[in-house]
Amino acid sequence: MDDFNSETDSDYTSYWRDWFISSRGNEYFCEIDEEYLTDRFNLTGLNTEVQYYQHALDLVTDVFDFDCDDDMREAIEKSARHLYGLVHARYIVTTRGLAKMLEKFKKSDFGKCPRVLCEAQPLLPMGQSDVANTSPVKLYCARCEDLYNPKSSRHAIIDGAYFGTSFHNILFQVYPAMLPPKSQRRYEPRVFGFRVHAAASLARWQADEREKMKERLRVARIETGFEDEDEEDEDDLGEEDEEMELADAFESAVVQH
Amino acid sequence: MSSSSQVTESWISSFCGLLGHEYFAEVSEDFIEDDFNLTGLQSQVPMYKEALEMILDVEPEDDEDEEEEEEEDEDDDEILGDEKPSGYRRANDRRHLRIASDLSVIESSAELLYGLIHQRYITSRPGIQQMAEKYELQHFGTCPRVYCNSCKVLPVGLNDSPGHDTVKLFCPSCLDVYTPPNSRFQTVDGAFFGTTFGSLFFMTFSDLDIGGSRNSSTGAADALLAIQAAQQEVKNRRDATPAHITSINGVAPHNLAPGLGPGNIYEPRIYGFRVSERARSGPRMKWLRMRPADITELDETRRYWEEREEDGDRPDDDDLNMVDVQEGKADRRKKIVGRRRRANASGNGGGSPMDTNGVGGVG
Numbered sequence: 032m033d034d035f036n037s038e039t040d041s042d043y044t045s046y047w048r049d050w051f052i053s054s055r056g057n058e059y060f061c062e063i064d065e066e067y068l069t070d071r072f073n074l075t076g077l078n079t080e081v082q083y084y085q086h087a088l089d090l091v092t093d094v095f096d097f098d099c100d101d102d103m104r105e106a107i108e109k110s111a112r113h114l115y116g117l118v119h120a121r122y123i124v125t126t127r128g129l130a131k132m133l134e135k136f137k138k139s140d141f142g143k144c145p146r147v148l149c150e151a152q153p154l155l156p157m158g159q160s161d162v163a164n165t166s167p168v169k170l171y172c173a174r175c176e177d178l179y180n181p182k183s184s185r186h187a188i189i190d191g192a193y194f195g196t197s198f199h200n201i202l203f204q205v206y207p208a209m210l211p212p213k214s215q216r217r218y219e220p221r222v223f224g225f226r227v228h229a230a231a232s233l234a235r236w237q238a239d240e241r242e243k244m245k246e247r248l249r250v251a252r253i254e255t256g257f258e259d260e261d262e263e264d265e266d267d268l269g270e271e272d273e274e275m276e277l278a279d280a281f282e283s284a285v286v287q288h
Numbered sequence: 289m290s291s292s293s294q295v296t297e298s299w300i301s302s303f304c305g306l307l308g309h310e311y312f313a314e315v316s317e318d319f320i321e322d323d324f325n326l327t328g329l330q331s332q333v334p335m336y337k338e339a340l341e342m343i344l345d346v347e348p349e350d351d352e353d354e355e356e357e358e359e360e361d362e363d364d365d366e367i368l369g370d371e372k373p374s375g376y377r378r379a380n381d382r383r384h385l386r387i388a389s390d391l392s393v394i395e396s397s398a399e400l401l402y403g404l405i406h407q408r409y410i411t412s413r414p415g416i417q418q419m420a421e422k423y424e425l426q427h428f429g430t431c432p433r434v435y436c437n438s439c440k441v442l443p444v445g446l447n448d449s450p451g452h453d454t455v456k457l458f459c460p461s462c463l464d465v466y467t468p469p470n471s472r473f474q475t476v477d478g479a480f481f482g483t484t485f486g487s488l489f490f491m492t493f494s495d496l497d498i499g500g501s502r503n504s505s506t507g508a509a510d511a512l513l514a515i516q517a518a519q520q521e522v523k524n525r526r527d528a529t530p531a532h533i534t535s536i537n538g539v540a541p542h543n544l545a546p547g548l549g550p551g552n553i554y555e556p557r558i559y560g561f562r563v564s565e566r567a568r569s570g571p572r573m574k575w576l577r578m579r580p581a582d583i584t585e586l587d588e589t590r591r592y593w594e595e596r597e598e599d600g601d602r603p604d605d606d607d608l609n610m611v612d613v614q615e616g617k618a619d620r621r622k623k624i625v626g627r628r629r630r631a632n633a634s635g636n637g638g639g640s641p642m643d644t645n646g647v648g649g650v651g
């Protein structure tokens with residue numbers, strides 16, 4: 032990453048946060064409001080998490096005025112990036128932060144799901160831990176509800192704690208209209224046109240689990256959210272019988288041809 | 289560099305060396321020269337003969353050219369330098385004209401033909417072996433799914449006829465398909481790899497440990513979580529599946545979708561609390577990544593027979609499709625394969641849609 036160097040920025044129009052979010056590799060971050068950053072309440076507890084906390088905060092808020100050597104400057108830079116990330120995790124679950132991340136999500140700034148059957152569903156960044164330096168950022172697909180590694184190594188090294196474990200789930204709670212329809216379609220491994228038995232039997236078992244879940248939801252009168260329910264019911268399970276035993280499912284598959 | 293012909297790269301190796309063609313194996317000339325391997329391709333490829341000649345780096349052979357060559361041989365003794373009889377020059381020019389006008393057509397036909405031959409080659413013994421070497425060297429990359437632990441993937445097609453879909457990557461750990469990470473592969477036709485190769489590969493090399501590396505985490509807390517998850521996983525898997533079971537439906541238990549099941553399913557949480565299935569934004573897709581703790585649950589054949597034998601009410605043989613297990617492994621009974629009701633919607637029309645029992649059933 033390029034270092035931010037205010038000395039070369041003669042006109043000071045490029046503030047630290049502008050520089051940070053427009054740096055290559057930082058595409059997942061949104062810009063944190065000045066107001067949010069300057070409200071000490073929002074930063075509670077971070078002074079013990081970040082080295083040279085006050086200098087780092089000054090740098091992030093463009094009031095840095097400390098004469099120091101390059102090594103010190105570099106150390107403060109590093110702390111400033113870490114501080115920004117930690118505040119970012121808090122900011123993106125606020126109303127304004129969520130709205131900013133939603134816009135980025137709509138533009139597919141976080142990439143698209145690599146799973147073929149998710150049909151380029153936009154992803155959201157997430158962390159598997161809220162503790163810094165635990166694991167790098169992952170991408171969540173709301174269509175298959177699974178986690179993927181970022182394609183670019185620039186993104187794969189970002190700390191997952193800068194996004195946290197809750198943000199992506201909160202976003203869909205706050206904006207349920209953004210939830211993609213779920214799909215029951217799946218890849219069927221084949222050899223010379225024939226389904227591979229081991230994979231097909233696992234798929235039937237999984238379909239059975241899915242139907243059990245759907246039945247639980249029906250009983251609770253909750254929408255299942257699947258786009259292609261009816262088709263697949265007939266295709267995979269034969270009759271509309273709920274809670275089919277595996278052997279029965281197999282029997283119906285055998286007999287009803 | 290004793291001879292210029294050795295320096296010139298063959299059409300096949302230059303094709304495979306192109307950017308975006310990294311997934312291709314180099315089909316051996318022996319394979320292409322065996323007419324049996326090309327059965328039926330003539331009707332699928334325009335300018336088939338010219339395309340085949342281009343692939344094999346053979347000069348076009350029509351009557352005129354043959355005459356020419358004879359002429360040339362005779363002339364060699366008499367003429368030195370560039371000067372050649374006018375007859376030769378005319379024929380040569382004519383050929384160049386033809387090549388100039390048709391070259392791009394022949395070139396794209398050659399690529400199509402090579403791709404279709406390639407689809408067949410990589411399911412042949414030498415071809416699948418060559419792909420195994422590429423697989424080991426991770427030429428096809430790894431699964432992007434976090435819980436697959438960088439399991440190595442294979443290029444596959446979703447269709448066997450060209451022009452439908454671009455090449456995809458099949459992960460044996462989650463049994464799913466993914467778009468290649470680099471856009472340069474989005475111009476490669478999936479039919480050049482075909483629908484059979486991916487699964488046939490893992491049936492052929494059933495001893496490969498497909499689990500992927502188990503050390504994706506870096507931090508201490510994550511490592512601890514990983515250890516706990518691994519212990520849980522071992523507990524869930526090894527304990528629940530009887531130890532003497534070495535193969536279920538033709539696959540070793542540890543190789544049946546190792547990236548799925550307990551410990552490998554994302555659990556959505558908000559501030560540490562699980563998001564309920566009953567929430568509107570709650571999880572609905574866990575089934576896609578599930579796997580029974582005791583995978584003998586998946587032995588439908590055995591379960592089926594156990595029940596049928598007791599009540600003696602089994603369907604007529606006419607309703608069943610019997611497939612022998614040729615290698616007579618653990619199970620000497622005849623395997624019964626259910627005819628599935630769906631006439632494969634996404635498929636290629638390759639035979640009746642029924643399951644196969646591993647390599648034994650496929651031959």
Ligand SMILES: [Zn+2]
Nearest residue numbers: 144149172175
């Ligand atoms: Zn997805």
Ligand SMILES: [Zn+2]
Nearest residue numbers: 431436459462
């Ligand atoms: Zn996978």
